[in-house]
Amino acid sequence: MSQWTATPILEAPVAEGAKDQTMVLNMGPQHPSTHGVLRLVLEIDGEIVVRLYPEIGYLHTGIEKTCEAKFYHQVVPLTDRIDYLSPMHNNLCYCLAVEKLLELPIPEKAQWMRVLLAELTRLNSHLVWLGTHAMDIGALTVFLYTFREREEILRIFEYVAGQRMMTSYIRIGGLALEPPVDFFDRVQGFIRTFPEKIDEYSNLLTGNPIFMNRLQNVGHLSAEDAIALGVTGPPLRASGVDFDLRRDMPYSGYEKFQFEVPVSQRCDVWGRYEVRLREMRESTKIIQQALDGMPEGAIKADAPKIVLPDREKMKTQMESLIHHFKIVTEGFTVPSGEVYQGIESSRGQMGYYVVSDGTSKPYRVHMRNPSFASLQALETMCRGRMLADVVAVIGSIDVVLGEIDR
Amino acid sequence: MSATLHGKDAVLAEMGQHPAISAVVAKMPDALTNARWDREELTLTIAPEKLVPVAELIRQSGYNFLEDVTAVDWFPAQEPRFQVSYHLLSHVRKERIRLRVMLAGSRPEVETITGVWPSANYYEREVYDLFGVHFAGHPNLRRILMPDDWTGHPLRKDYPVEGYR
Numbered sequence: 385m386s387q388w389t390a391t392p393i394l395e396a397p398v399a400e401g402a403k404d405q406t407m408v409l410n411m412g413p414q415h416p417s418t419h420g421v422l423r424l425v426l427e428i429d430g431e432i433v434v435r436l437y438p439e440i441g442y443l444h445t446g447i448e449k450t451c452e453a454k455f456y457h458q459v460v461p462l463t464d465r466i467d468y469l470s471p472m473h474n475n476l477c478y479c480l481a482v483e484k485l486l487e488l489p490i491p492e493k494a495q496w497m498r499v500l501l502a503e504l505t506r507l508n509s510h511l512v513w514l515g516t517h518a519m520d521i522g523a524l525t526v527f528l529y530t531f532r533e534r535e536e537i538l539r540i541f542e543y544v545a546g547q548r549m550m551t552s553y554i555r556i557g558g559l560a561l562e563p564p565v566d567f568f569d570r571v572q573g574f575i576r577t578f579p580e581k582i583d584e585y586s587n588l589l590t591g592n593p594i595f596m597n598r599l600q601n602v603g604h605l606s607a608e609d610a611i612a613l614g615v616t617g618p619p620l621r622a623s624g625v626d627f628d629l630r631r632d633m634p635y636s637g638y639e640k641f642q643f644e645v646p647v648s649q650r651c652d653v654w655g656r657y658e659v660r661l662r663e664m665r666e667s668t669k670i671i672q673q674a675l676d677g678m679p680e681g682a683i684k685a686d687a688p689k690i691v692l693p694d695r696e697k698m699k700t701q702m703e704s705l706i707h708h709f710k711i712v713t714e715g716f717t718v719p720s721g722e723v724y725q726g727i728e729s730s731r732g733q734m735g736y737y738v739v740s741d742g743t744s745k746p747y748r749v750h751m752r753n754p755s756f757a758s759l760q761a762l763e764t765m766c767r768g769r770m771l772a773d774v775v776a777v778i779g780s781i782d783v784v785l786g787e788i789d790r
Numbered sequence: 791m792s793a794t795l796h797g798k799d800a801v802l803a804e805m806g807q808h809p810a811i812s813a814v815v816a817k818m819p820d821a822l823t824n825a826r827w828d829r830e831e832l833t834l835t836i837a838p839e840k841l842v843p844v845a846e847l848i849r850q851s852g853y854n855f856l857e858d859v860t861a862v863d864w865f866p867a868q869e870p871r872f873q874v875s876y877h878l879l880s881h882v883r884k885e886r887i888r889l890r891v892m893l894a895g896s897r898p899e900v901e902t903i904t905g906v907w908p909s910a911n912y913y914e915r916e917v918y919d920l921f922g923v924h925f926a927g928h929p930n931l932r933r934i935l936m937p938d939d940w941t942g943h944p945l946r947k948d949y950p951v952e953g954y955r
């Protein structure tokens with residue numbers, strides 16, 4: 385059926401003059417340092433990496449195709465499953481895109497809750513990154529510490545959404561449920577002690593000579609290369625590019641929060657480590673501001689034909705029952721058009737491109753995932769360096785294979 | 791500015807000063823076939839054979855970052871059926887712009903923009919893999935998500951969601 389034939393990987397061109405003495409090494413798809421099923425085909429000259437091919441697609445489940453067969457509101461749980469470390473970012477980005485198509489205003493409290501949860505998600509994701517990255521380098525202890533705090537974040541998610549990981553809590557038009565009464569106290573309790581925990585991780589790693597030697601001046605990526613190769617998020621800011629969608633193109637009310645965007649000029653793995661650690665401190669500040677200024681009011685938009693009614697109203701009011709029945713069985717129609725919504729996820733710029741043809745199912749949903757693009761820069765960062773550095777570099781761009789393969 | 795502007799003339803009349811639009815209109819006026827301003831997003835439809843020089847012009851006008859390349863299949867409602875969308879971002883202007891080209895269904899082919907933004911490499915491979923759109927001059931046009939020996943392109947609308955192919 386295909387009109388063009390593809391080039392098999394081993395027939396791909398080999399670096400000039402290197403063929404006689406190099407060997408091809410396969411790394412993955414089951415390798416402890418590849419964070420999922422990432423396969424790397426490396427051409428090495430002794431221990432020096434000559435070329436590197438990432439082979440992806442082992443987790444491809446056709447989520448974009450599945451979305452086209454679902455109602456708009458049925459897509460939300462699918463977005464959780466793209467990235468198991470930041471489900472709320474995917475929920476948020478998809479919902480913002482559909483709300484933009486619908487031109488639906490969101491109540492302030494829902495926006496602030498979304499910011500609070502997005503930043504908690506960032507902490508969750510960065511904690512897993514820090515633990516596994518340090519473990520790849522050989523510092524096993526940090527993993528136990530970061531997972532201790534991550535566990536508390538997951539408990540908070542379970543408390544508010546009923547699910548630890550696949551939350552689906554952010555919905556089109558607002559949030560799924562009113563947060564429990566003492567939810568804010570619980571987040572406050574976590575945030576109060578969290579900055580000390582960051583100091584604790586930093587104590588274990590920042591001055592550690594082995595960790596420093598493995599990270600400093602490794603995986604160099606210049607600002608020009610980062611932009612040319614589509615790298616976003618912490619790796620981009622660690623290359624000296626001061627750009628963060630939360631500050632520069634704010635969404636969901638981020639313009640009301642004061643925070644700094646950490647930037648490093650180091651362009652190496654150490655720079656990315658520093659940037660993420662400082663980002664965790666900034667996220668803590670944002671969560672504190674969200675807790676302090678949390679407005680009162682509704683958590684769902686006033687749009688009965690789009691947002692599911694409260695359970696109690698559904699049992700007592702005829703209109704609510706009808707709306708519930710209609711939304712669940714027929715979905716709701718969305719005006720035709722196309723939108724692209726970008727947000728700053730834990731790994732970089734995430735984007736949802738949603739095309740509507742005026743029916744109740746999305747005509748096309750496309751996810752622009754930061755890991756997918758960052759993976760292209762892997763070869764640039766590893767070429768000419770030692771094989772052992774590849775492990776440090778993969779950890780530094782923080783790939784999640786679920787969102788690469790979709 | 792109006793909430794929506796449909797058609798090239800309406801957009802040119804109200805947004806003629808926009809750096810990307812003025813750069814294209816000044817250097818390659820016939821490359822711009824259609825334009826739209828909708829939900830605060832600017833879409834420029836470009837003639838497929840002029841895509842690469844236009845992309846270079848727009849990059850020079852400040853849109854330095856290629857954020858995404860993807861496609862939409864309008865089968866069977868429209869011909870040309872494939873719409874390839876390019877999302878560009880300007881770090882300085884803090885704005886996005888969308889370029890799109892429409893490609894015929896019989897042999898969808900457009901020139902690669904990897905020469906302008908090397909990051910297009912993976913995105914174009916993905917579009918080739920899932921839609922069967924060919925990118926002429928691409929350095930390594932292989933399937934990326936589906937297995938190498940797969941037949942068919944899953945995101946085409948004539949490819950079923952479930953059941954037998």
